[in-house]
Amino acid sequence: MATTSAAPTASTAPARPGHQAREKVVILDFGGQTAQLIARRVREAGVFSLLINPATPAADIAAMKPAGIILSGGPASVYEPGAPRCDPKVLDLGIPVLGICYGMQLACQMMGATVARAGHREFGRASIDVRDRRDLLAALPEQTTVWMSHGDQVSPGDGPSLEVLAGTPTCPLAAVRSISPARTFYGVQFHPEVTHTPQGATIIQNFLYEICRCRGDWRMADYLESAVSQCRQTIGDGRVICGLSGGVDSAVVAALLHRAVGDRLTCVFVDTGLLRKGERSLVETTFRDHFHIDLRTIDAEREFLGDLAGITEPQEKRRRIGHRFIEVFTSATRGDPELSHAKFLAQGTLYPDVIESGHGHAGTAAGIKLHHNVGGLPEKIGFALIEPLRELFKDEVRKLGLALGLPESMVWRHPFPGPGLAVRVLGEVTRERLAVLRECDHILLEEIAAANLYRATSQVFAVLLPVRSVGVMGDGRTYDSVVAIRAVTSEDFMTADWARLPHDVLARISGRIINEVRGVNRVVYDISSKPPATIEWE
DSSP states (O other), X not given: OOXXXXXXXXXXXXXXXOOSSSOEEEEEOOSOTTHHHHHHHHHHTTOEEEEEOTTOOHHHHHHTOOSEEEXXXXXXXXXXXXXXXXXXXXXGSSSOEEEETHHXXXXXXXXXXXXXXXXEEEEEEEEEEEOOOSGGGTTOOSEEEEEEEEEEEEOSSSSSOEEEEEEOSSOSOSEXXXXXXXXXXXXXXXXXXXXXXXXXXXXXXXXXXXXXXXOOOOOHHHHHHXXXXXXXXXXXXXXXXXXXXXXXXXXXXXXHHHHHHGGGXXXXXXXXXXXXXXXXXXXXXXXXXXXXXXXXXXXXXXXXXXXXXXXXXXXXXXXXXXXHHHHHHXXXXXXXXXXXXXXXXXXXXXXXXXXXXXXXXXXXXXXXXXOTTSSSHHHHHTOEEEOTTTTOOHHHHHHHHHHTTOOHHHXXXXXXXXXXXXXXXXXXXXXXHHHHHHHHHHHHHHHHHHTTOTTTOSEEEEEEEEEXXXXXXXXXXXXXXXXXXXXXXXXXXXXXXXXXXXXXXXHHHHHHHHHHSTTEEEEEEOOOOBTTSOSSOO
C-alpha cells in the first residue's frame, strides 16, 4: 500500500479500495531498493501485499490480520545508530515471518543472535547448498543460484535456536528457520524477489502457501469491484474531475470512475503543445466517442511554450509546466458552471510515482522526480484527491484497464512523462524543435511496432539533443541536429536495462529519421541502464 511516513491531510487523502477483509501479506519496508519487487512477487503469486512503515506497532499490524509478514532488505547495518527497526513484538504475534537480507539480520538480532561484518562480502550471484528441502525450500534442487547483496551476516554459533536450511562456504546461514515453538520465523540472506535468483518465485510461493497457508484470492476482477465500490462511497453524490494526459494511468482512472459514477465524471484534457503525434485525436476518440465520457479539451500550447521560452534547466522546465498546468486547470474548472461545484479531482498516481517522489516508507527514498501529479495540485485549487491506482504497479494497472474494456492499443502504450516532450527536447523548447522530435519519435515507434518489439520493450522514445554535428548529404555538407534513441526493458520502472534492439531495426530507424526528418543528420543509441542513469534524460 502506498502509505507514507506522514498521514495524508483531509484534502489529499486518496480514495483506496477497502482491503480489511482481503487476505494479505504485509511487508515492512526498510528502504531496500527491491522492497517494491517483493510486493510485486507476492501479488504475482496470487496474494495481495501491502508495504508499510517498519515502525508500525505490532498491535496495529495484528489488527490488519495479515496471513504473513515479510521484513524487507535495506541499505543500513543493524548496529548503526539510527538504523531502521521494527517492533520486536512482531515476531511474537503468532503470524509467520520471513526476513530477507537486512530483515533476516534484524530479526535474528532481536532474537539474540550476533550480526557482524562478514569476512567475505557477497554481491552478486552465489551458489547455495540446500540442506533442508521442507516448507520454505521445498522443491528446490540441492544446489541453486541466488543473488546476494550484503556486507553483514548472522554469525553461526551462539544466539537463538536456528535451524540452518541452506548455506555457502562464506555464508553458513544463508537460510534459516527458528525452532522455537512460539515463533514461525524464516530468514534468507539472499534476495528471492529478484530475477537473478531463478528459484526465488518458488521460495516466495512456499512461504505464502506452505507456511502462511494462503488461499491466493488476489484477482484484478475483485480489485475492480472493490475500487468501484470505494470510489462510489467516497464521492457520494458529488462530481469528480479527472485530468487526462493521454497515458495509460489517467485513462484507467477515467474508465474506472466512469463505471463508478457515470455522468458525474468530467475529464479535462489539456493540450500543452508538448504531446506526441496524434495524442489529442486518440484521447478524444477513445473517451468522447467510445466511452461517451464528458470530455473538455483545453488548447494551451501558446501559454506553455511561452513559459518555456529560453529555459534549459530540466527542473525549471518541470516547475514552470506544473505551475502553468495549475493555472490552466483552475481557470477551466472554476470558470465552468458545471465544474465549479466539483469537490473531487482524480489522478493516475501509481506506487512507483509515490516512491520516486520521495515518499518511501522508511523515509530514505530520494526525490528523483518532480511530478505535477504527486502532491501540490489539490491543495492549490481546493479539490479532495482521489487516487484509486496509488497502490498498484504498472502491470496491474494494465490488467485493470483490460478488465474495464479499454482498447489494447491504449492499455499497452508506453509511459509518457507528465511534462511531455519538454523533457525530451534537451535545451530550449521551441515549436520548431518539438516538431522535429515529434516526427522522429513517430518514426521510431512505427518501426518498433513493425518489428513486433513494442510489447517486448517497456519504454521507447527519441530525444533531441542540444548539439549539432557535421554530416554529408548528397554532395553537400550539413550541420544539423543529433537525435538519441532510448529503449529500455523493465518490470517496475524502479530499475531498467537498455533494450538489445536488433541492428537491422536500428539501421532502419536511423535511415528513416535522417532521410525523412529535415534538420537531423545523426542518430545515436543510449545503452545506459537505470541505475545509474534514469530512463528519461531530463
